[in-house]
Amino acid sequence: FGRQFLVDEDEETCWNSDSGDCQYINCTFKQPTALNKLVIQFRGGFSSKKVVLQFCDQTKSIIKESTLYPVDNNLLQEF
Numbered sequence: 001f002g003r004q005f006l007v008d009e010d011e012e013t014c015w016n017s018d019s020g021d022c023q024y025i026n027c028t029f030k031q032p033t034a035l036n037k038l039v040i041q042f043r044g045g046f047s048s049k050k051v052v053l054q055f056c057d058q059t060k061s062i063i064k065e066s067t068l069y070p071v072d073n074n075l076l077q078e079f
Helices: none
Strands: 039-041 051-056 062-068 076-078
Touching: none
Parallel strands: none
Antiparallel strands: 039 076, 051 062
8 A cells, every 4th residue: 555556557556645635646757748637537436526636836835726626436547
């Protein structure tokens, strides 16, 4: 359930967040990157109700924010 399993592409493993209302995942790219889509998969019964994507510049100032509402199931969800 550790963070090393967040993006390991193995359906037998998963990342388990800490308890509490708000959890976050921070992704930093080494060069400017175009994000065309986000594909996430939750375990049914453990889905987030709301996902907020924040796009920041090099100074970590938010330049854009998008809110997603995943479905509580085991399927890959593409946004």
